[in-house]
Amino acid sequence: xxxxxxxxxxxxxxxxxxxxxxxxxxxxxxxxxxxxxxxxxxxxxxxxxxxxxxxxxxxxxxxxxxxxxxxxxxxxxxxxxxxxxxxxxxxxxxxxxxxxxxxxxxxxxxxxxxxxxxxxxxxxxxxxxxxxxxxxxxxxxxxxxxxxxxxxxxxxxxxxxxxxxxxxxxxxxxxxxxxxxxxxxxxxxxxxxxxxxxxxxxxxxxxxxxxxxxxxxxxxxxxxxxxxxxxxxxxxxxxxxxxxxxxxxxxxxxxxxxxxxxxxxxxxxxxxxxxxxxxxxxxxxxxxxxxxxxxxxxxxxxxxxxxxxxxxxxxxxxxxxxxxxxxxxxxxxxxxxxxxxxxxxxxxxxxxxxxxxxxxxxxxxxxxxxxxxxxxxxxxxxxxxxxxxxxxxxxxxxxxxxxxxxxxxxxxxxxxxxxxxxxxxxxxxxxxxxxxxxxxxxxxxxxxxxxxxxxxxxxxxxxxxxxxxxxxxxxxxxxxxxxxxxxxxxxxxxxxxxxxxxxxxxxxxxxxxxxxxxxxxxxxxxxxxxxxxxxxxxxxxxxxxxxxxxxxxxxxxxxxxxxxxxxxxxxxxxxxxxxxxxxxxxxxxxxxxxxxxxxxxxxxxxxxxxxxxxxxxxxxxxxxxxxxxxxxxxxxxxxxxxxxxxxxxxxxxxxxxxxxxxxxxxxxxxxxxxxxxxxxxxxxxxxxxxxxxxxxxxxxxxxxxxxxxxxxxxxxxxxxxxxxxxxxxxxxxxxxxxxxxxxxxxxxxxxxxxxxxxxxxxxxxxxxxxxxxxxxxxxxxxxxxxxxxxxxxxxxxxxxxxxxxxxxxxxxxxxxxxxxxxxxxxxxxxxxxxxxxxxxxxxxxxxxxxxxxxxxxxxxxxxxxxxxxxxxxxxxxxxxxxxxxxxxxxxxxxxxxxxxxxxxxxxxxxxxxxxxxxxxxxxxxxxxxxxxxxxxxxxxxxxxxxxxxxxxxxxxxxxxxxxx
Numbered sequence: 001x002x003x004x005x006x007x008x009x010x011x012x013x014x015x016x017x018x019x020x021x022x023x024x025x026x027x028x029x030x031x032x033x034x035x036x037x038x039x040x041x042x043x044x045x046x047x048x049x050x051x052x053x054x055x056x057x058x059x060x061x062x063x064x065x066x067x068x069x070x071x072x073x074x075x076x077x078x079x080x081x082x083x084x085x086x087x088x089x090x091x092x093x094x095x096x097x098x099x100x101x102x103x104x105x106x107x108x109x110x111x112x113x114x115x116x117x118x119x120x121x122x123x124x125x126x127x128x129x130x131x132x133x134x135x136x137x138x139x140x141x142x143x144x145x146x147x148x149x150x151x152x153x154x155x156x157x158x159x160x161x162x163x164x165x166x167x168x169x170x171x172x173x174x175x176x177x178x179x180x181x182x183x184x185x186x187x188x189x190x191x192x193x194x195x196x197x198x199x200x201x202x203x204x205x206x207x208x209x210x211x212x213x214x215x216x217x218x219x220x221x222x223x224x225x226x227x228x229x230x231x232x233x234x235x236x237x238x239x240x241x242x243x244x245x246x247x248x249x250x251x252x253x254x255x256x257x258x259x260x261x262x263x264x265x266x267x268x269x270x271x272x273x274x275x276x277x278x279x280x281x282x283x284x285x286x287x288x289x290x291x292x293x294x295x296x297x298x299x300x301x302x303x304x305x306x307x308x309x310x311x312x313x314x315x316x317x318x319x320x321x322x323x324x325x326x327x328x329x330x331x332x333x334x335x336x337x338x339x340x341x342x343x344x345x346x347x348x349x350x351x352x353x354x355x356x357x358x359x360x361x362x363x364x365x366x367x368x369x370x371x372x373x374x375x376x377x378x379x380x381x382x383x384x385x386x387x388x389x390x391x392x393x394x395x396x397x398x399x400x401x402x403x404x405x406x407x408x409x410x411x412x413x414x415x416x417x418x419x420x421x422x423x424x425x426x427x428x429x430x431x432x433x434x435x436x437x438x439x440x441x442x443x444x445x446x447x448x449x450x451x452x453x454x455x456x457x458x459x460x461x462x463x464x465x466x467x468x469x470x471x472x473x474x475x476x477x478x479x480x481x482x483x484x485x486x487x488x489x490x491x492x493x494x495x496x497x498x499x500x501x502x503x504x505x506x507x508x509x510x511x512x513x514x515x516x517x518x519x520x521x522x523x524x525x526x527x528x529x530x531x532x533x534x535x536x537x538x539x540x541x542x543x544x545x546x547x548x549x550x551x552x553x554x555x556x557x558x559x560x561x562x563x564x565x566x567x568x569x570x571x572x573x574x575x576x577x578x579x580x581x582x583x584x585x586x587x588x589x590x591x592x593x594x595x596x597x598x599x600x601x602x603x604x605x606x607x608x609x610x611x612x613x614x615x616x617x618x619x620x621x622x623x624x625x626x627x628x629x630x631x632x633x634x635x636x637x638x639x640x641x642x643x644x645x646x647x648x649x650x651x652x653x654x655x656x657x658x659x660x661x662x663x664x665x666x667x668x669x670x671x672x673x674x675x676x677x678x679x680x681x682x683x684x685x686x687x688x689x690x691x692x693x694x695x696x697x698x699x700x701x702x703x704x705x706x707x708x709x710x711x712x713x714x715x716x717x718x719x720x721x722x723x724x725x726x727x728x729x730x731x732x733x734x735x736x737x738x739x740x741x742x743x744x745x746x747x748x749x750x751x752x753x754x755x756x757x758x759x760x761x762x763x764x765x766x767x768x769x770x771x772x773x774x775x776x777x778x779x780x781x782x783x784x785x786x787x788x789x790x791x792x793x794x795x796x797x798x799x800x801x802x803x804x805x806x807x808x809x810x811x812x813x814x815x816x817x818x819x820x821x822x823x824x825x826x827x828x829x830x831x832x833x834x835x836x837x838x839x840x841x842x843x844x845x846x847x848x849x850x851x852x853x854x855x856x857x858x859x860x861x862x863x864x865x866x867x868x869x870x871x872x873x874x875x876x877x878x879x880x881x882x883x884x885x886x887x888x889x890x891x892x893x894x895x896x897x898x899x900x901x902x903x904x905x906x907x908x909x910x911x912x913x914x915x916x917x918x919x920x921x922x923x924x925x926x927x928x929x930x931x932x933x934x935x936x937x938x939x940x941x942x943x944x945x946x947x948x949x950x951x952x953x954x955x956x957x958x959x960x961x962x963x964x
Contacts, residue, residue, distance in 0.1 A: 096227060359393050392427065452488060679747055
């Protein structure tokens with residue numbers, strides 16, 4: 001070991017004895033920084049990662065390592081010193097190991113000098129250090145493999161130029177074997193084999209943030225093979241000119257056996273898929289606990305079929321093996337309950353017929369073009385997940401994400417395949433359960449509590465319904481009678497003590513038929529399972545079928561994993577009637593949100609004009625409400641009082657995007673209601689200096705001709721929220737590392753009115769925020785050149801979204817129910833029609849619930865445009881990819897409100913999620929030149945260190961000389 005380290009130090013210093021080391025370090029830094037900032041257009045990508053640093057590393061190291069090692073042994077052979085080395089007391093192994101370690105030391109030094117780049121990136125964006133660490137580890141192992149090749153080639157010739165050419169040729173062959181240039185010429189099977197033996201493909205696997213023992217050993221095996229060949233080459237030098245004997249053949253066989261062991265071990269490790277570490281921050285490439293939870297809920301076989309054709313688009317081809325590996329992980333995690341199949345419809349006509357007839361899968365034509373030819377390829381890229389009689393098809397649009405580059409290139413990556421697959425499994429299992437016996441899926445017994453007045457006080461329509469309730473429950477629990485118990489009590493008995501308790505605990509009140517029939521009565525129902533209490537609403541039509549639907553809906557809220565129902569209250573299409581006359585479907589300004597929600601929940605739309613929320617509703621999603629009347633407000637209030645969950649996006653500003661942006665003030669009709677709940681949305685708009693950009697058309701005059709182009713202009717009404725501005729401790733915002741919130745208003749919280757409720761701030765703007773009551777939507781860069789808007793007041797952070805949980809007091813606690821007035825008006829109208837009879841044809845039974853249980857939840861986002869198509873399209877135009885953060889937040893809020901956290905940890909894990917802080921061109925140049933300056937400083941420090949070492953060596957030699 002002493003000899004090894006002595007030789008390594010000697011060789012390392014030898015690099016610096018000539019300009020070789022400084023040329024290597026200088027070229028390495030110059031090329032890597034040029035590739036990052038110019039070749040890959042780092043700031044145009046707008047992604048907070050250092051992938052461009054490692055993008056060209058496998059190619060760059062081929063030439064640099066070749067130049068570094070070309071003189072290692074060839075110079076020794078040409079000068080004749082190799083004979084002295086081979087006959088010295090130091091054996092060949094320390095000689096080989098010393099040269100190898102010296103090269104690794106210089107490579108490690110070069111990589112250390114690039115560390116300022118990821119450090120500076122971490123200051124301008126939320127950098128995930130997992131892929132960075134993986135990139136450095138991959139570079140060291142790849143460099144070790146190239147170094148061993150270079151040392152062996154140098155030992156085979158006495159000409160350094162020949163050594164350089166041989167090293168470049170062999171390393172280039174290893175790289176090309178797994179590159180897309182070669183694998184695109186073959187099908188998946190051959191392409192997968194080539195990727196297994198290619199240095200570049202293994203390198204990409206590690207740099208994404210997954211350190212796999214199989215990938216690391218692959219580089220170790222290459223290093224071992226060529227170091228053994230190097231040792232054999234030196235041994236052959238000793239034999240030169242001597243006849244071959246038994247000892248020579250023995251050396252050859254030992255080396256061949258060692259090489260065979262290095263190679264065979266790769267095949268032995270191939271099936272070992274568990275020896276891997278996902279070091280990405282969000283564990284992007286590992287199955288999460290949510291996935292394991294969903295797979296453990298399976299009671300029927302789950303079949304996953306992957307339909308992939310051998311010939312596909314070159315950008316999609318590298319993604320197929322990764323999807324296959326992920327599906328294999330599902331098969332391992334699910335055990336016997338999960339079956340995974342891979343099919344190629346282009347090779348089997350029966351499979352093609354089944355895919356088309358049973359699942360509606362057809363090949364997608366992809367146009368491919370190269371320097372020499374252009375063609376169209378019909379390819380399959382689908383995954384079918386089936387459970388019981390339910391199935392869903394995922395296409396390439398569901399599985400991949402595309403981001404445009406500045407040079408008209410497309411960057412294609414997997415979106416978040418685990419989320420898509422787990423979400424699909426969750427939906428299929430939930431739908432299957434919803435059609436099954438509900439009691440079979442409930443773990444704890446259910447108790448039905450019926451709080452009914454005596455039949456003398458009940459209207460005759462409810463007397464019959466009361467008798468049907470127990471029959472309905474018994475029919476639904478058939479086969480699971482041990483899980484159901486029924487308790488019916490009269491709240492008016494024993495002096496009304498139970499009624500007082502219900503009013504205090506749940507806010508229940510006696511009902512009345514109408515103002516003309518003020519006889520109060522009790523008719524309230526709840527289902528209880530453990531600590532969960534769910535009210536059973538009285539159906540609109542008082543028949544047995546409607547009552548069964550109401551009870552089943554309440555039971556499903558107690559059932560884990562059953563697909564939930566979200567009722568959306570959103571503005572109607574103003575052109576709906578005209579579109580209907582033309583035979584066109586109405587349009588929604590939340591089309592993208594609706595499409596995403598339908599993948600996870602049942603979506604039902606309602607305007608609440610009858611003053612009631614549909615009975616099957618689990619969550620109420622209120623988007624951009626405008627001038628809601630008393631009935632609509634009452635429906636929202638009473639839904640929350642029944643323990644409901646509400647997600648609401650509202651503000652005093654309405655934005656229209658036609659040929660240009662326009663803004664006007666508007667009323668939601670919920671201002672007083674929100675104040676009663678303890679929150680107030682101020683009638684002002686938030687402007688933030690830390691903002692995203694807006695695509696604005698600009699006219700340029702070039703050579704006397706006017707051209708119109710789109711430029712990105714910083715837009716203060718688009719606060720760009722990052723870091724702690726998105727609450728990292730709350731499930732709704734934990735998985736979001738960036739959010740652009742358009743045309744928002746500040747929220748103030750009345751702690752006195754809030755009471756004991758738990759309120760959490762979800763979104764806050766930066767400290768560079770000010771507010772305005774102006775309705776100016778277009779920035780005026782001529783008048784306000786810095787931000788486009790006038791600054792007012794002292795800047796400070798503003799609350800933009802909150803989550804509230806606890807017991808709410810009804811807005812109508814001291815008010816009359818608008819439904820009672822409606823029923824009375826209806827009764828009066830009926831009375832006139834029936835000559836004095838004051839009785840409605842269909843009586844409306846109403847009451848006011850004065851307070852909610854502790855399970856009620858309200859998520860408030862102070863923006864009318866939040867998650868609208870207008871907002872999503874504008875930000876997507878800026879980023880060059882589909883922007884889904886607002887949609888992800890709405891889905892997170894729904895999952896948190898419905899206490900379904902399984903998919904929260906998976907959502908939002910796309911590879912394009914981490915974006916840079918918005919900055920102008922001058923700031924970009926500053927960061928770029930800073931990195932160049934730090935690289936030059938690092939190179940200068942190395943030069944000064946080497947000068948000091950050389951000066952120390954000279955003084956030591958002079959002292960020895962003086963002593964002699």
